[in-house]
Structures are given as structure tokens and as C-alpha cells.
Amino acid sequence: MSDSLLEALFSSAPIGLHLLDTELRVLRLNTAVPPMQDLSADDLVGRPFRDALRIVEDNEVEVLLRDVLESGDALRGRVVRARLEGEPSEERYFEITALRLLSPRGRVLGLAVTAVDVSERERGRARTRVLEAVRRRVGRTLDPSVSGEELVGAVVPEFADVAIVEVVDSVLRGDEPPLAPLPPDTPLMRTAFRSGQDSPRQARPVGDVRRLPAPTPFSQALADLRPRVVPLRPSDPWLPADPARAEAMRASRCHTLLVVPLALRDAALGLVSLYRAGASPPFDADDRQLAVELAAHTALGIDNARRYVREHAVAALVQRRLLPRRPESHTSLQAAFLSVTGADPGAWYDTIALSGARTALVVGKVSGRGLNAAATMGRLRTVVRSLSAFDLAPDELMARLHDTAAELAAERADLPLGDPLRRETLTADCVYAVHDPLVGTCVMAAAGSLAPVLMLPDRTVTVPDCPAGPSLATGEDAPFATVEFGVPEGSVLVFASDPRITAHLARSPGPPRLAPDHGERSLRDLCDDIVYALPDGLDAGDAAVIVARVRPFSPDGFASWRLDADPFSVATARSRVRKQLTAWHVDTETAYKAQLIVSELVTNALRYGAPPIELRLIHDRTLTCEVRDHGPAAPHLRHARVVDEGGRGLFIVSQLAQAWGTRFTASGKTVWTEQSLPGEEG
CATH class of the missing domain: 3.30.565.10 (Histidine kinase-like ATPase, C-terminal domain)
Structure with a gap:
């Protein structure tokens, strides 16, 4: 019975059975496993175990098997990769278990090794890991071009050897994506490229904008919005339509193309091209289905980013229309505006000519983003201009502006429950300063911490000690205080809606070296120097800045x-x-x-x-x-x-x-x- 059972296992068992000697050479094996289907048992007897199973990581497996021989501890559930011969060669996964064999007297005879084909299970796990990686990485930013970079970073080399993302150029600017079929002259921008090869070759650089040649699998995918698995052969009739891409595929030894449209609601946003090259297995139906899921998630991220780009573009346009084109200046005060590029349209600046040759300097920032922040900013700026016409003291003006902002916050709280704006708390910071050239002083009040930086003619830098009042619309009724400080002729004042800018200029040794001759240089040059002096990690957003220089009044x-x-x-x-x-x-x-x-x-x-x-x-x-x-x-x-x-x-x-x-x-x-x-x- 024992002999019959052993013979049945070696001849008919669906799992691989191997008897190895102490040198890990094959003594007997089961010929039913895939690596043995084109060979006889006599061909492999006496050869190393790695040749019998054609293991890829042979060195690591041999170390583990020798450890079993020495310690006697069984090796269980170890997954190894094997490569079957063919064109192209096929990669399989086997779960091996190794047991040490002893004689009745305790002498080590060798190993009994089983190998179970778990290729489908491991490939399924690999696909799941790729899908989870894409869901975790793609769509984290609101930049449609970055979404492509996140995708190729998640799929190469785990799922594809080469990955390319191309997006309709107008979509990157925030426009609505065109409906399929995509017009043949539609330009696409290559936003991402990733290759797992040592010397990658690409037909076009990232950032290149051009239309796709037709007819090709790429143009066809954007016509019917269906994915395609295309075996690549030199005789393919569509290759002459795109010779640069054909040459790049040949140089990279690509053998299979999986092209998937980035589509959303019958609209084409772009294209994902995945390649497998060299010894990698070709794409199959399961890979195609996974690629469709990856592309759908990426398309959603790109569309969300596109909507943000569009809203930000509109909000930035509204902000530019609501802000003054040029500052109002008296003879005694020369001013220039500066906007640090970012993504916050709620910042504003203003200069207001007052009676008695005085000038009001205003800088503020509204919480939130998008059109709502820009609209609220415009309302508050209008209120400040209206109140300034009454020649109110800075602290009194700030108190009335606080009441107005509280009314706007109450209006927002009364919006319908489904309105997302209702869940956004309205707050705002603002500084209002009045420069009087006849007495050489500046009187200021602030809601929030928006104190300016004062660069004196002797190149020293000070920050006026202005008590920070409560932010506007916060519900706090603390009074606003004013501070009066001298501004000699030749001084430069820097107001910013983001306190990180003024704090950096005040604490760093930069401003004296920033403009050692700031009394003579143009204000535009001073604005440029301030931008150059800001570190990359400051994250100041879209700050509004006023740079004002005090000139002598005759x-x-x-x-x-x-x-x-x-x-x-x-x-x-x-x-x-x-x-x-x-x-x-x-x-x-x-x-x-x-x-x-x-x-x-x-x-x-x-x-x-x-x-x-x-x-x-x-x-x-x-x-x-x-x-x-x-x-x-x-x-x-x-x-x-x-x-x-x-x-x-x-x-x-x-x-x-x-x-x-x-x-x-x-x-x-x-x-x-x-x-x-x-x-x-x-």
C-alpha cells in the first residue's frame, strides 16, 4: 500500500513532488507540473533543484533549503517565481514546502519538496496591491498633470514595465472634456512617463503637446472609449502612422500594449498606455479589467483637479477684477502692489487717498478658497473703502468692519442645510494703517496678526508693536487698539496678508542686505527682491503685499x-x-x-x-x-x-x-x- 501510494503521487498528483539529495540534486520528481510538461524525468534526474522548477530567485531558495537540511525545521508556504520556456516566456508562482528526510538511524538522506502552482492567487494579490496603491496615491493633489505622475509611479514596475499618460490639453486648462469620438486634431499633452528599464526610451518628452496619429490603437481607444490589448509585432499596419513611438517600443523590447482611455460620462479626458517588455508576461483579460479600474479612478482625479483649476481660474479672474490695477499714492508716499503666486483668491490689498495728504494702506485675507472667498473679499474691500470716506480712526473703522463681517457670517449660517458654503466658517484678517506725511507718523489697527515690517533709512528693521485684535467675524467683542509710530523720510513699509512673510523678513538678516540702497531703488525691484528672499518651504500661498516708500513732503x-x-x-x-x-x-x-x-x-x-x-x-x-x-x-x-x-x-x-x-x-x-x-x- 505504501509503495502504491508513493507511485500514485509521483505519477498522477496535481502538485509537484521532488526528492532531493543532500546536494539538492533531483533524485525523483513528479512530471505533472507545468515546468515538466515538455521534458522527461530522465532529463532532470541528477540536476539541481532550481533547474527542475526553473526558479528565478535560485540563490535565496537554495539557502533556505540548506537551512532545512541543517536544522530540520520545515520550510512551509514559501512562494517562489519560476519562468517557463516559450515565446514569450511565461512566469509562474509556486508555493513550496520542504521537509528533511532521515534514515531509521537518524542519518540525513535529503529533502522532500512539494510545489503548488499559486500563480492565479499571486497575480490576483498583485493586482489588488496595484489597485490599492493607485487609490491611495492618485488624486491627492488638485493638479491634473500630477495625477498622471501619481498613476505611473503606482503601476511601474508592479503592473507594467512602461507607463505613459496623455491628457487632452484643454482639460489641463480647466475646460470641459470633449465627447467621444475625440476629433482627430485634438491636441494631447504627455503629462507622465515612467519606465522600469535602466535606459528608458520615449518617443516624446513629458510636456510635449501634439495630436495623436491615426489610425492607431490610441486614436481608436479615444474614438470608442474601449480598452485594447495589442500584441506588438513589427508587421503591424498601424506602426508607420507613428514611427517615433514604434521606434521607442522596439528599443524598449515591448511585446504587449494595453491602451485604456481616461473617460468620464462619455467624455474623453486622455489616454493611459501600458507596456510589457522583455521577459514580462503579456497582458491578459484580468489585467485589462484592472487597467480599466485604474483609469476610471485616475480620470475621476483628473476631472476633480480640472474642476478646481477652472474654479481657481475664474476666482483668480474675479480677484483681479476686484483688486485695484495700480495703487493710489500721494506725493509723500510711493506704493507698489505684489501678489505672491498661490491658490487663495481671498487676499486683497488697497491704498486709499485720504484728506490732508494722508494715505490709507489696507491688506487683508478672507478664509476659504474659490469664488466664495473672492466674492467675500470684494465685499469687505468695498466696506473698507466706504468707511474710509468718513475719516474714521483705524480702530473705529476696524470695529465697524468687524460688525459687517459678523453679518456676512450670519448670512452664511442661514444658508440651506445642503449648501456646502454653510459648513465653511467665515473669518478674515485685516490691517488698516494711515500715513500722515505732515507729522511723519503712521497710525494702525489690525484684526489678526498682520503687523508690517518697517525698514528705516539706516537699514535697521523693526516691527511696530501693534496689539493684535480678534479676527473679523469670530464672535469676539474685544476692542481694537491703535498704535502710532514714526516713519522717517526714506523708510520702506511692507504689509502682507500672510504673517509668515513679514515674520520671515523681520527675523532674518535678509532685509538689510535685501535692499541696502532701498531708498534709491525702484519699488518694483524691491518687490522682486522680497520674492527672491522668501524660502521655498514658507508656503505663503497667494499673499497680497504692499511695499510703500515714504518720500519727503516739501x-x-x-x-x-x-x-x-x-x-x-x-x-x-x-x-x-x-x-x-x-x-x-x-x-x-x-x-x-x-x-x-x-x-x-x-x-x-x-x-x-x-x-x-x-x-x-x-x-x-x-x-x-x-x-x-x-x-x-x-x-x-x-x-x-x-x-x-x-x-x-x-x-x-x-x-x-x-x-x-x-x-x-x-x-x-x-x-x-x-x-x-x-x-x-x-
């Missing part, structure tokens, strides 16, 4: 007088204004209107204000008249009735001046007017 450009609190001061004020405007060569009509304006403003200050009273003229891009007193009463415009003997002063002023207003200080108020000068309009 002492001859303004004049001020202290007036007595008596009616004769009106005539005195007119006389001094007339003489000063004559010295400035102001035209007669403008000078006459200015005298009337000053008469009315001084009269109002004498009647309703409190001494001391001060008159100031500023000759800048406009002619500014200011009357300052210490009274708390605010003037307001009204239309006098026919029988009224007074009440027409401010009405007259509003008709004569281009603009007028009132700004309050801790010690009183200032009523100002602006008149345009000939040649200064616009």
Missing part, C-alpha cells in the same frame, strides 16, 4: 496759522490764503473759491467751535483747506429756507469744493475741503 507745500477767536479773524484768514495761493501760483478762479471756502469754515468755527482755531493749506495733488478747532459739535449740510438769514455756509462749501468732510481727534475736529487744480484732474 515744507513749501503746506502752511498753517493760528487764528484768534474774534470776527476779524475771517478777514485775516482770507488775506493769508490769498497771499499763500499767489506764492504757489494757483490760478485766480481756484484761489477765489478757496477764499470763499475759508471764510465759511472759519465763520463756522468761530460760531460753533471752541478755540484754539487753526487754519492749514496743503498744496498737493489737490488744494486742501483745513480748519481745526476744539469743539465737539459736528457740522452738517442742510438747505436753508428762503426766509432764513443763515445756514447756507456748508451748502456753499459743498458747491465750491470737489469734496469735503470732517474728521475727529481726541482734542477736537477738523473740517476740510479739497479743490482740484488745473492739470491734476484724474
Whole structure:
């Protein structure tokens, strides 16, 4: 019975049986296993075990088998690769188990080795690993070209020897993918290439854009959106249509092509071309099905990235339309805008010309991304511009902006439950600074940590100590504080919507070396130097930056007088204004209107204000008249009735001046007017 059982196992068992001596040479083996189907047992008796099974990793397996001989510990479930002869050769997987054989006296006789063909199981596991790798890696970024690089990195060399991804060029720019069949003149960009070979050969470089030659398996796959497994032969009739690709395939010894369209909802996004070369087995039906799943996941990632690219392009366009094209600058302050490229359209900058030759500098950033962030940014920028027209102090303006942002956040919270915007918390940071060239100071308030960097003429760098107020729309009611600091002539101020930029400029020794002659260089050069000084790992996003340089305001450009609190001061004020405007060569009509304006403003200050009273003229891009007193009463415009003997002063002023207003200080108020000068309009 024992002899019969042994004979039956060696002649008919579906698993491989091998008897090996102590030198790992074959004494007897089962001829039913695939490596033995074209050989006889006599051909392999006496030869090494690796020849009987045609094992690829023969050195490692021999080490394990010799360890079994020495220790007696069985080797179980070891999977090895074997290569069968053929054109092309076939690769199989076997699970081997090795047991040491002993004589009745305990002498080592050799090994009994079984080999079970587990090729299908291992290939299934390999496909599963590739699919999991693609699902884990592909689609992590919102760049459609990077999705192709992630795919080829996941499939080479585990699934294919060469992988190529080509995407419709318009899809990379965010456009809708064309419906199949793809027009023959549609350009595709090669976005990714990966080869497991030592000296890879590709027909076209990554980044090349051109249409696919037709008819080829590639053009056909984009016509009917079906995958194809194509055995590659030199006589294939489609090879002359694409000679560069045919030469690359020949040089890489590719024998099988698996071409899969990147498709989504009957639209063609691109193409995945997978090759197997050399001793690798050809693609089969299971490989084709796996490639379809890989391409479907990649197409979804590319389409998501395409949608983001499109939304970002639209949001960036909206942002550019909402932001000023060029800064408003007075004679005493030269400003330039800088946008650090990124993906956040919620950042904004602004410069606002105020009365008294002052300039407001504004930088802010809204949370979120896309069109919603750009739209909210535009609303907040409009609110800041509207509030600045009232000459509010920076802390008061920031408090009112905080209330407006809270209302916008409440509107967002009331959106329907299904609206994804409702789940995005609205917050914003903003800094508002007012530069006054006549006193050489800057007054600032901030929501969030957006303090500027001040580069002084002596090349030292400081950061004004401004208490950071709560971010806008956070629900915190903490008051906003102001800080006033000096800005000497020749100083450079850098405001940024991302505090990492200003923090880097402040703590590094870069800014002094960044612009050792920053008082003489152009602001555009300074902006470039700031960009060059930012490290790659700073991750500042799309920061909005203002670079402003303080220039001297001519002492001859303004004049001020202290007036007595008596009616004769009106005539005195007119006389001094007339003489000063004559010295400035102001035209007669403008000078006459200015005298009337000053008469009315001084009269109002004498009647309703409190001494001391001060008159100031500023000759800048406009002619500014200011009357300052210490009274708390605010003037307001009204239309006098026919029988009224007074009440027409401010009405007259509003008709004569281009603009007028009132700004309050801790010690009183200032009523100002602006008149345009000939040649200064616009």
C-alpha cells in the first residue's frame, strides 16, 4: 500500500513532488507540473533543484533549503517565481514546502519538496496591491498633470514595465472634456512617463503637446472609449502612422500594449498606455479589467483637479477684477502692489487717498478658497473703502468692519442645510494703517496678526508693536487698539496678508542686505527682491503685499496759522490764503473759491467751535483747506429756507469744493475741503 501510494503521487498528483539529495540534486520528481510538461524525468534526474522548477530567485531558495537540511525545521508556504520556456516566456508562482528526510538511524538522506502552482492567487494579490496603491496615491493633489505622475509611479514596475499618460490639453486648462469620438486634431499633452528599464526610451518628452496619429490603437481607444490589448509585432499596419513611438517600443523590447482611455460620462479626458517588455508576461483579460479600474479612478482625479483649476481660474479672474490695477499714492508716499503666486483668491490689498495728504494702506485675507472667498473679499474691500470716506480712526473703522463681517457670517449660517458654503466658517484678517506725511507718523489697527515690517533709512528693521485684535467675524467683542509710530523720510513699509512673510523678513538678516540702497531703488525691484528672499518651504500661498516708500513732503507745500477767536479773524484768514495761493501760483478762479471756502469754515468755527482755531493749506495733488478747532459739535449740510438769514455756509462749501468732510481727534475736529487744480484732474 505504501509503495502504491508513493507511485500514485509521483505519477498522477496535481502538485509537484521532488526528492532531493543532500546536494539538492533531483533524485525523483513528479512530471505533472507545468515546468515538466515538455521534458522527461530522465532529463532532470541528477540536476539541481532550481533547474527542475526553473526558479528565478535560485540563490535565496537554495539557502533556505540548506537551512532545512541543517536544522530540520520545515520550510512551509514559501512562494517562489519560476519562468517557463516559450515565446514569450511565461512566469509562474509556486508555493513550496520542504521537509528533511532521515534514515531509521537518524542519518540525513535529503529533502522532500512539494510545489503548488499559486500563480492565479499571486497575480490576483498583485493586482489588488496595484489597485490599492493607485487609490491611495492618485488624486491627492488638485493638479491634473500630477495625477498622471501619481498613476505611473503606482503601476511601474508592479503592473507594467512602461507607463505613459496623455491628457487632452484643454482639460489641463480647466475646460470641459470633449465627447467621444475625440476629433482627430485634438491636441494631447504627455503629462507622465515612467519606465522600469535602466535606459528608458520615449518617443516624446513629458510636456510635449501634439495630436495623436491615426489610425492607431490610441486614436481608436479615444474614438470608442474601449480598452485594447495589442500584441506588438513589427508587421503591424498601424506602426508607420507613428514611427517615433514604434521606434521607442522596439528599443524598449515591448511585446504587449494595453491602451485604456481616461473617460468620464462619455467624455474623453486622455489616454493611459501600458507596456510589457522583455521577459514580462503579456497582458491578459484580468489585467485589462484592472487597467480599466485604474483609469476610471485616475480620470475621476483628473476631472476633480480640472474642476478646481477652472474654479481657481475664474476666482483668480474675479480677484483681479476686484483688486485695484495700480495703487493710489500721494506725493509723500510711493506704493507698489505684489501678489505672491498661490491658490487663495481671498487676499486683497488697497491704498486709499485720504484728506490732508494722508494715505490709507489696507491688506487683508478672507478664509476659504474659490469664488466664495473672492466674492467675500470684494465685499469687505468695498466696506473698507466706504468707511474710509468718513475719516474714521483705524480702530473705529476696524470695529465697524468687524460688525459687517459678523453679518456676512450670519448670512452664511442661514444658508440651506445642503449648501456646502454653510459648513465653511467665515473669518478674515485685516490691517488698516494711515500715513500722515505732515507729522511723519503712521497710525494702525489690525484684526489678526498682520503687523508690517518697517525698514528705516539706516537699514535697521523693526516691527511696530501693534496689539493684535480678534479676527473679523469670530464672535469676539474685544476692542481694537491703535498704535502710532514714526516713519522717517526714506523708510520702506511692507504689509502682507500672510504673517509668515513679514515674520520671515523681520527675523532674518535678509532685509538689510535685501535692499541696502532701498531708498534709491525702484519699488518694483524691491518687490522682486522680497520674492527672491522668501524660502521655498514658507508656503505663503497667494499673499497680497504692499511695499510703500515714504518720500519727503516739501515744507513749501503746506502752511498753517493760528487764528484768534474774534470776527476779524475771517478777514485775516482770507488775506493769508490769498497771499499763500499767489506764492504757489494757483490760478485766480481756484484761489477765489478757496477764499470763499475759508471764510465759511472759519465763520463756522468761530460760531460753533471752541478755540484754539487753526487754519492749514496743503498744496498737493489737490488744494486742501483745513480748519481745526476744539469743539465737539459736528457740522452738517442742510438747505436753508428762503426766509432764513443763515445756514447756507456748508451748502456753499459743498458747491465750491470737489469734496469735503470732517474728521475727529481726541482734542477736537477738523473740517476740510479739497479743490482740484488745473492739470491734476484724474
